[in-house]
Amino acid sequence: MEKFFASCPRGLEALLVEDLAACGARDITTLPGGAHFCGDWASCYAANLHSRIATRIVWRVADGAYAREDDIYQLALAVPWSRLFVAERTIRVDVTAVKSPLKSLEFITLRIKDAVCDRFRQEANARPSVDTRTPDVRISAFLTADRCTLYVDTSGAPLYQRGLRQKSVEAPLKENLAAGILRLSGWQPGTPLLDPMCGSGTFLLEAAQRALNVAPGARREFGFMRLSGFDAAAWTKLLAAARAAELPAAPAQLFGADRDPVAVRAALANLDRAGLLDAVELITEDVLDVAAPASAGVMIANPPYGERLSELEDLAAFYPQLGSALKRNFAGWNCYFFTADTRMPKLMRLSPSRKTPLFNGALECRLYEFKMVAGSNRPA
Known part of the structure; x- marks a missing residue:
């Protein structure tokens, strides 16, 4: 069982739980703007494909206490990144924090990127490039007052981008x-x-x-497709079933x-x-x-x-x-x-x-x- 977090617009958490449960998620716990859950990769694929409420679904890859920037570097360095995706993939790192005592989120972002690249060099003698606009793999860190959690994004573009909208007028709703x-x-x-x-x-x-009965994700691609453990056969079966139900x-x-x-x-x-x-x-x-x-x-x-x-x-x-x-x-x-x-x-x-x-x-x-x-x- 893997651990995931799904974000959503604040106020819609109860509906998100319904979506996640329908996709096989377990141990769902909500907080403002999202829900933690456990599940296998099939439930992650299904949630990305079928949830109309989720904004993004991320996979938890590390969690630990910290007191200074180097603790976060060491936490990121301990993750076997080269098993998660290949060095040819481009990456982006984002950091958000609530009540963190550390001064510069930009510096923490840089240290996490350094840790990812250093671990790749140790194991693969290569390193991924950074692409802040359209990265293959998004890595995010969430800091509380004393803990850091590292995630890898499974969604890619936000899930509200169904791949349908061509034209918009001023300030459309997500x-x-x-x-x-x-x-x-x-x-x-x-x-x-x-x-x-x-x-x-x-x-x-x-x-x-x-x-x-059109699944919201049936016309788009996802971040999990670019991870090394991607089960193409399981995804093809899931997508075929969704399209057959339309x-x-x-x-x-x-x-x-x-x-x-x-x-x-x-x-x-x-x-x-x-x-x-x-x-x-x-x-x-x-x-x-x-x-x-x-x-x-x-x-x-x-x-x-x-x-x-x-x-x-x-x-x-x-x-x-x-x-x-x-x-x-x-x-x-x-x-x-x-x-x-x-x-x-x-x-x-x-x-x-x-x-x-x-x-x-x-x-x-x-x-x-x-x-x-x-x-x-x-x-x-």
């Missing part, structure tokens, strides 16, 4: 955060889903993949709209590239004018947050109109809005039935749930 919001809404394939502010289509892409693209009661025709064209291009276009209906329409495509369903939207004063004033004028449009057009729908603007429910004159704290990167946000009935949603 795909794993969008997938988590879909799960938190309770939406299930077969239920009508509408994103009336769809942008480049992230929610729709994630929903279409679920509706057609459903052909067909209408799936997924609907999107945006008032910006550029955004709609971007969403169309992304869905087309992903082979999911037939599952989704898209129109160019303002959210205030969109008609409900069914008598009941789930609406999910990520409205603009507003950063400048003029934007905040525009949103303050927009929210009451949005609240009125929801009451007028979407009785019987469950509506979810993901935003960092805590003024939103009050200005919409609606009372959320639930609000879930989530983080978009470092930005604290809320997922507001409004169960729409005819007339006001406020209690008497």
Whole structure:
């Protein structure tokens, strides 16, 4: 059994645990922004392939106490790196720390790189080159006040990069955060889903993949493929099973709209590239004018947050109109809005039935749930 750590957007840890358990992970323990777990390499491959929530999955290769920089060098030097990957692979080292007494993370990064190269020279009379942009192997260190843990990345590019998106508009949501919001809404394939502010289509892409049973990692490569212990036969079998379970693209009661025709064209291009276009209906329409495509369903939207004063004033004028449009057009729908603007429910004159704290990167946000009935949603 190997030891791994999976990271995820903060607030989605419980959903990450569900994903990891479904892939055969054991001894799962959560902390803010991720979960430690044990498993064999098949469970690591499966988690990379199937988890819609994980950001990255890393393999723990060393852990030890430290008091100074040289302790970390010695910890890294003790790892048999040449058994993990060949010297021809390029590497990158990243260091993060919480309450570490050491002054320079840049110096620690350099010392870990030196240790990796020194160990390679001892064992293979060769050393890997550094590539900070597109490395073959990513090595990371996490420092607490007195312990250092070393990891090797198994994911490569972050797992929210599904290999599907071609075009984006300003500030798109990360795909794993969008997938988590879909799960938190309770939406299930077969239920009508509408994103009336769809942008480049992230929610729709994630929903279409679920509706057609497309594994999120089925169209991309992973870091574990470049490690020496990679079991190509096991991976080929796993990937073949995932692709055999996919459903052909067909209408799936997924609907999107945006008032910006550029955004709609971007969403169309992304869905087309992903082979999911037939599952989704898209129109160019303002959210205030969109008609409900069914008598009941789930609406999910990520409205603009507003950063400048003029934007905040525009949103303050927009929210009451949005609240009125929801009451007028979407009785019987469950509506979810993901935003960092805590003024939103009050200005919409609606009372959320639930609000879930989530983080978009470092930005604290809320997922507001409004169960729409005819007339006001406020209690008497």
